[in-house]
Amino acid sequence: MFVDFGLAKERGGGCYLRFDDTNPEAEKKEYIDHIKEIVGWMGWEPFKITYTSDYFQDLYELAVELIRRGHAYVDHQTPDEVKEYREKKMNSPWRDRPIEESLRLFDEMKKGMIDEGKATLRMKQDMQNDNFNMYDLIAYRIKFTPHPHAGDKWCIYPSYDYAHCIVDSLENITHSLCTLEFETRRASYYWLLDALGLYQPFVWEYSRLNVSNTVMSKRKLNRLVTENWVDGWDDPRLMTLAGLQRRGVTSTAINAFVRGIGITRSDSSMIQLSRLEYHIREELNKTAARTLVVLNPLKVVITNIEAGLVMDLDAKKWPEAPADDASSFYKVPFSRVVYIERTDFRLKDSKDYYGLAPGKSVLLRYAYPIKCTDVILADDKETVLEIRAEYDPSKTTKPKGVLHWVAEPSPGVDPLKVEVRLFDRLFRSENPAELDDWLSDLSPESKVVIQNAYAVPSVSKATLGDKFQFERLGYFAVDKDSTSEKLVFNRTVTLRDNYAKGGK
Numbered sequence: 001m002f003v004d005f006g007l008a009k010e011r012g013g014g015c016y017l018r019f020d021d022t023n024p025e026a027e028k029k030e031y032i033d034h035i036k037e038i039v040g041w042m043g044w045e046p047f048k049i050t051y052t053s054d055y056f057q058d059l060y061e062l063a064v065e066l067i068r069r070g071h072a073y074v075d076h077q078t079p080d081e082v083k084e085y086r087e088k089k090m091n092s093p094w095r096d097r098p099i100e101e102s103l104r105l106f107d108e109m110k111k112g113m114i115d116e117g118k119a120t121l122r123m124k125q126d127m128q129n130d131n132f133n134m135y136d137l138i139a140y141r142i143k144f145t146p147h148p149h150a151g152d153k154w155c156i157y158p159s160y161d162y163a164h165c166i167v168d169s170l171e172n173i174t175h176s177l178c179t180l181e182f183e184t185r186r187a188s189y190y191w192l193l194d195a196l197g198l199y200q201p202f203v204w205e206y207s208r209l210n211v212s213n214t215v216m217s218k219r220k221l222n223r224l225v226t227e228n229w230v231d232g233w234d235d236p237r238l239m240t241l242a243g244l245q246r247r248g249v250t251s252t253a254i255n256a257f258v259r260g261i262g263i264t265r266s267d268s269s270m271i272q273l274s275r276l277e278y279h280i281r282e283e284l285n286k287t288a289a290r291t292l293v294v295l296n297p298l299k300v301v302i303t304n305i306e307a308g309l310v311m312d313l314d315a316k317k318w319p320e321a322p323a324d325d326a327s328s329f330y331k332v333p334f335s336r337v338v339y340i341e342r343t344d345f346r347l348k349d350s351k352d353y354y355g356l357a358p359g360k361s362v363l364l365r366y367a368y369p370i371k372c373t374d375v376i377l378a379d380d381k382e383t384v385l386e387i388r389a390e391y392d393p394s395k396t397t398k399p400k401g402v403l404h405w406v407a408e409p410s411p412g413v414d415p416l417k418v419e420v421r422l423f424d425r426l427f428r429s430e431n432p433a434e435l436d437d438w439l440s441d442l443s444p445e446s447k448v449v450i451q452n453a454y455a456v457p458s459v460s461k462a463t464l465g466d467k468f469q470f471e472r473l474g475y476f477a478v479d480k481d482s483t484s485e486k487l488v489f490n491r492t493v494t495l496r497d498n499y500a501k502g503g504k
Helices: 002-010 029-041 052-068 079-087 099-110 160-170 180-196 218-226 241-247 251-261 273-287 457-461
Strands: 016-019 048-051 072-075 120-123 138-142 156-158 175-179 202-206 289-291 297-302 310-316 329-335 337-341 361-364 369-377 384-391 416-423 447-455 467-470 474-478 488-493
Touching: 002 175, 002 251, 016 029, 016 052, 029 241, 048 052, 052 072, 052 099, 052 120, 052 138, 052 156, 052 160, 052 180, 072 099, 099 120, 099 138, 120 180, 138 160, 160 180, 175 180, 180 202, 241 251, 241 488, 251 273, 273 467, 273 474, 273 488, 289 310, 297 447, 329 337, 329 457, 416 457, 447 457, 467 488
Parallel strands: 016 048, 175 202, 289 467, 297 384, 416 488
Antiparallel strands: 072 120, 120 138, 138 156, 297 337, 310 329, 361 369, 369 384, 416 447, 467 474, 474 488
């Protein structure tokens, strides 16, 4: 999209969005609707939306003309015979049948007088060519299937190889751009336009985008989805646009990423996923409001706060929030019971550790310093059940460590529970596509679901599409699985590794 729409826009041209809907069995309205929607979401506006099926009559008339010119014939070989003859570079026994006979049979094909699979129209190209795509490609096949866009008018349908170049020509396309696997089809593209005496657009191929730790081929993605290795085409771990959108990635970050890598004809280039993550962070850092969420809560009872007291404190939505702008702040309750991350507490302190430990102080972000005074352990003498602490209302203590936290909004009431899905790289290897058993390379840690994370009360107002930075944890977006009872958040991307010192 970026190459096609972007080049057209840069040069003051227009880019068609054309659906090559030549196979009536493969076309689904939901695919077409989704593509239109996702093109718009990516920020592109097609010059015109067209369908190859709009041109079925033109394509049929040109096929008749191709037969008349002696460049096509009706063939009766089975798919296996076609394959065998191509491998042996042998002509079909029907290749040199009289033109009038092919015209009559093609008309019978159109009228539904020949059974499905009993005849095809093939282009009379060059069976001795070094290019496999010149071995008398099929132009038309019989399918007694109504077409979602063209209805039941036709029972013969053109192939992609026949239709693509002709419709490019009919639409006056100046540049037809595609990826390198289509390069070998260039010969047949120009052969057909030349055989019909039609205008020839300029064709140019460039390499596909390959991103590390994932697969990009439709065949492999289809297996992941249909065999339920992932949760549908919009699984946030997939590099589908629907998956990235659901994960919380913005179209502007994707476009910035593609602009940054440029166009190449080197088919072996592998782009590191970290480059995409860089652009996602760059944008979300500027646009995602900050908030406080604790994924694995550990209870801290602050013994020198009265049982019923709840203080409303100001927290910043943005790091540079101006003090006189009330809209840049949100309220967080601070009370006798607060929760910190379980990973932010250790029984044994060390010099390079900035979290909480017995006898040590930390600052609770936007609130007060607290000091651990006691630890309540389970019977195994290892598992920490609860921490007792005292807070410093004067804020004279200046601890180095700063922790995020969530408090009980009122005495005895648990904080807001939310579900958080932590997504990571789908595959362990950088290039899983080249592995024989690529499915065994799927990472078991690619999706971790935390059912009962705690969030501050203001998070309850979040709606689908809202994006946040959960302080010290990463960037998160509201998922479509959210309900009025419980919000669900997807981790879009982690923060830069700013907290390595924290012993994480």
